[in-house]
Amino acid sequence: AHISFDSSNLDKFIHDNELGEMQAMVTAADTQLRNGTGAGAAYTDWLHLPTDYDQDEFARIKQAAAKIKSDSKVLVVIGIGGSYLGARAAVDFLNGAFFQAQHDEERNAPQILFAGNSISSSYIHDMIKLIGNRDFSVNVISKSGTTTEPSIAFRIFKELLIKKYGQTVANQRIYATTDRQKGALKTEADAEGYESFVIPDGVGGRYSVLTAVGLLPIAAAGADIDQLMAGAASAEKEYSDADLAKNEAYQYAAYRNILYRKGFTTELLENYEPTMTMFAEWWKQLAGESEGKDQKGIYPSSANFSTDLHSLGQYIQEGRRNLMETVVKVDEPTHDVTIPSEESDLDGLGYLQGKTMDFVNTKAYQAVVLAHIDGGVPVMTVHIPRQDEFTLGYLIYFFEVAIGVSGYLNGINPFNQPGVEAYKTNMFGLLGKPGFEKIGSALRQRIN
Numbered sequence: 001a002h003i004s005f006d007s008s009n010l011d012k013f014i015h016d017n018e019l020g021e022m023q024a025m026v027t028a029a030d031t032q033l034r035n036g037t038g039a040g041a042a043y044t045d046w047l048h049l050p051t052d053y054d055q056d057e058f059a060r061i062k063q064a065a066a067k068i069k070s071d072s073k074v075l076v077v078i079g080i081g082g083s084y085l086g087a088r089a090a091v092d093f094l095n096g097a098f099f100q101a102q103h104d105e106e107r108n109a110p111q112i113l114f115a116g117n118s119i120s121s122s123y124i125h126d127m128i129k130l131i132g133n134r135d136f137s138v139n140v141i142s143k144s145g146t147t148t149e150p151s152i153a154f155r156i157f158k159e160l161l162i163k164k165y166g167q168t169v170a171n172q173r174i175y176a177t178t179d180r181q182k183g184a185l186k187t188e189a190d191a192e193g194y195e196s197f198v199i200p201d202g203v204g205g206r207y208s209v210l211t212a213v214g215l216l217p218i219a220a221a222g223a224d225i226d227q228l229m230a231g232a233a234s235a236e237k238e239y240s241d242a243d244l245a246k247n248e249a250y251q252y253a254a255y256r257n258i259l260y261r262k263g264f265t266t267e268l269l270e271n272y273e274p275t276m277t278m279f280a281e282w283w284k285q286l287a288g289e290s291e292g293k294d295q296k297g298i299y300p301s302s303a304n305f306s307t308d309l310h311s312l313g314q315y316i317q318e319g320r321r322n323l324m325e326t327v328v329k330v331d332e333p334t335h336d337v338t339i340p341s342e343e344s345d346l347d348g349l350g351y352l353q354g355k356t357m358d359f360v361n362t363k364a365y366q367a368v369v370l371a372h373i374d375g376g377v378p379v380m381t382v383h384i385p386r387q388d389e390f391t392l393g394y395l396i397y398f399f400e401v402a403i404g405v406s407g408y409l410n411g412i413n414p415f416n417q418p419g420v421e422a423y424k425t426n427m428f429g430l431l432g433k434p435g436f437e438k439i440g441s442a443l444r445q446r447i448n
């Protein structure tokens with residue numbers, strides 16, 4: 001396997017027999033997932049996406065990315081939730097910590113700015129200022145085509161594009177990623193002639209990073225999306241066996257469920273690379289929206305190390321014992337830096353001079369694992385060789401298939417998200433959206 005799952009630090013928490021005793025349940029969950037007999041089966045097309053995708057559209061994505069690179073200094077990517085987090089995570093993971101902060105001349109790709117993922121007017125205002133008079137394009141992404149946050153942002157950036165370029169050229173700078181046939185964005189894209197990409201029916205938002213949703217922004221940022229898909233395809237093959245002895249993604253799913261049933265109800269996804277902070281955000285949506293329902297489910301959280309060892313570290317070591325940790329550890333950093341020698345050694349760091357920072361980072365990881373298991377926190381590790389496209393595609397698939405099976409192990413529908421509607425209904429009521437008048441007046445009475 002290209003990545004490896006390490007459960008050796010669970011000995012203190014799980015007996016040898018426990019994994020094997022999950023096999024029958026894992027086999028049943030695997031059958032539900034792969035035979036389409038489980039709840040939410042209509043949304044499992046992501047399973048074969050890495051090997052079964054629209055090749056013509058894939059070529060169009062690359063062409064669009066090339067056009068954006070040639071005529072834009074900025075790409076504004078508008079979307080929220082599953083229509084946002086994958087691309088954001090990938091751009092950071094693949095391009096290094098300061099890609100977005102580089103001068104345009106140094107960056108071999110447009111700056112990728114993400115809008116429509118909040119309703120903050122200050123954020124939009126600051127982004128418009130940052131874009132300044134630079135050339136830009138917009139990729140608006142919404143499966144439903146009606147989500148409030150991206151719709152508002154799109155109106156704002158569309159108006160800016162039209163003011164700057166006129167309607168015809170503006171339309172050529174808008175790329176719409178949406179449903180094949182329904183929704184307001186699809187209607188508008190057809191009417192205005194925007195170049196459009198499809199979010200397949202059978203792929204839900206949080207599973208959509210390997211569709212045009214993620215691929216266009218990722219390609220525009222200069223990454224090799226062929227390698228991304230190749231990594232995912234390799235993982236699709238690797239994690240296709242229901243046998244726990246052979247399938248590390250299923251081992252991860254089984255172990256986190258064993259731990260959950262023992263009271264470890266919160267899982268922290270952790271990294272030792274700041275460029276993986278957003279990857280954890282992607283994973284949090286994948287896990288939380290898939291599994292948090294019917295009043296149960298592991299609560300997915302995250303921590304960035306060693307940064308958070310100086311804040312959350314206290315809680316993890318000694319706070320309430322309901323935490324488990326999953327570390328995604330990069331075995332070989334993209335760049336390594338040697339700690340300089342200094343004759344005076346006034347800072348007392350002489351014992352580390354000549355060593356690399358990654359040597360220290362890895363020792364920190366080993367030290368933390370031992371400290372945390374001693375403190376009563378089970379730790380799992382997913383080792384990845386490096387931060388490149390192939391590895392990212394592989395890692396994405398690892399977590400996707402693990403979370404799908406994990407949801408079935410816990411007896412829920414991993415592929416719906418009924419709970420995200422409650423706030424929307426209230427918000428539409430309070431905003432006076434046509435059709436929500438009754439709800440609005442009932443809520444206003446409660447507020448007053």
Ligand code: PA5
Nearest residue numbers: 081082083142143144147205206
């Ligand atoms: O996973 C989900 O369903 C959500 O996070 C959606 O992706 C998010 O609400 C955005 O929806 P849409 O793509 O329809 O704008």
